Amino acid sequence: MNDGDSDRRQCSFCGRGGAPDRRLVAGPGICICEHCVDTARELLDFTTDGSAPAAGSLGPAWEQLSDEEILRHLPEISHVGSQLEEQLKRWVGAARERNVSWSRIGAALGITRQTAWERFKNPA
Numbered sequence: 001m002n003d004g005d006s007d008r009r010q011c012s013f014c015g016r017g018g019a020p021d022r023r024l025v026a027g028p029g030i031c032i033c034e035h036c037v038d039t040a041r042e043l044l045d046f047t048t049d050g051s052a053p054a055a056g057s058l059g060p061a062w063e064q065l066s067d068e069e070i071l072r073h074l075p076e077i078s079h080v081g082s083q084l085e086e087q088l089k090r091w092v093g094a095a096r097e098r099n100v101s102w103s104r105i106g107a108a109l110g111i112t113r114q115t116a117w118e119r120f121k122n123p124a
């Protein structure tokens with residue numbers, strides 16, 4: 001996907017921006033860098049042999065993280081949330097450009113037409 005804001009994108013998994021040696025692949029609302037793709041591939045190869053994944057490899061084990069580690073991740077997670085919201089607005093904007101009704105958009109998101117309009121009336 002190339003929509004002109006690729007320089008602001010960050011990997012939704014590690015939080016790093018794209019670079020020549022860290023290309024990003026965009027999906028609907030998220031990005032993943034090639035390094036995280038490699039990590040995911042290694043994890044999937046590891047777990048497909050029936051063995052248990054390494055501790056923490058499928059997500060954070062809260063009890064193993066210090067307060068500082070949790071705090072260090074908050075900005076990254078917040079940024080991903082903002083990135084997702086911006087992408088959602090763009091997708092809704094694309095639907096509106098096709099004259100898809102607010103009712104249908106709301107139904108797709110599990111919210112009312114009115115809530116959809118209020119949330120997305122100002123395009124990204």
Ligand SMILES: [Zn+2]
Nearest residue numbers: 011014033036
């Ligand atoms: Zn990454």
